Amino acid sequence: MSKRILIADDDDDALAGLAHLLSGMGHDVALAANGAQAVEVATQFAPDVVILDLGMPLVDGLAAARALRQLPTGRAMLLVALTGWGQPQHREMTQDAGFDVHLVKPISADQLFFILSMTQS
Structure with missing residues (x-):
């Protein structure tokens, strides 16, 4: 089933690759280059x-997740951290910021498909 997916990453190649993969799976994709833009x-x-990268300029993924959770629809969103940060303290940071899932780059299409299957719509 098609989902509305927002991807935020300051790495243009990572952003384009993930957008291409998700669009190819039939999803409606929007892009942002940083956390502030993601909230907007x-x-x-x-x-x-x-899907938020953590280490972005201006507003990082952690601050963006907190801001997203404050939106009227924020509680219903599945927030996925997609990052190079994989230590236990990083997972604690993402959990505290309101993320539902913490994935370490690179991820496979199968991992992504499984994560997206967790959402209702």
Whole structure:
């Protein structure tokens, strides 16, 4: 089933690759280059799923997740951290910020498909 997915990453290649993969799976995809833009786009796009890199300029993924959770639709979103940060303290940081899932780059299409299957819509 098609989902509305917002991806935020400051790495253009990672952003384009993930967008291409998700679009190819039939999902409606919106993009953001940083956390501030992700929150702005989310207010208009109303995503089912938000995939955030953590180490972005301006507003990082942790601050963006906290801001997204404050939106009227924020509790219903599946927030996925997709990052190079894989230590236990990083997982604690993402959990504290309101993320539902912490994935360490790179991820496979199978992992992504499984994560997306966890959402209702």
